[in-house]
Amino acid sequence: MTQWRKEHPQATWAEIEAAVDERINQLRAQLIQDVVQMGETQQWSEMPQEERPRCATCGKPLAARGKQTRFIQTTGGEAVKVTRIYGTCPQCGGGFFPAFMSS
Ligand SMILES: [Zn+2]
Numbered sequence: 037m038t039q040w041r042k043e044h045p046q047a048t049w050a051e052i053e054a055a056v057d058e059r060i061n062q063l064r065a066q067l068i069q070d071v072v073q074m075g076e077t078q079q080w081s082e083m084p085q086e087e088r089p090r091c092a093t094c095g096k097p098l099a100a101r102g103k104q105t106r107f108i109q110t111t112g113g114e115a116v117k118v119t120r121i122y123g124t125c126p127q128c129g130g131g132f133f134p135a136f137m138s139s
Contacts, residue, residue, distance in 0.1 A: 098123030
């Protein structure tokens with residue numbers, strides 16, 4: 037913020053608030069991303085079957101099908117990049133990107 041203040045010596049209270057909010061939202065998104073990715077280091081193949089993500093339709097453990105990246109919007113308006121293992125169901129053929137919204 038020091039640099040921003042130097043570049044905006046005449047900033048109004050509202051402008052300062054907006055600039056601080058923007059940085060907080062960016063920091064928030066970064067923290068969310070870090071926390072989310074912490075849980076993504078373990079390979080499904082190393083997990084016991086009962087702990088693997090399950091099919092939302094029939095409940096069978098999903099088979100890993102590589103990784104996919106999605107962008108999830110935070111409430112602060114920033115997009116968080118999430119790379120997760122994408123799975124398909126061996127039973128019904130459904131494809132799933134295990135999300136947090138559904139759990
Ligand atoms: Zn299924």
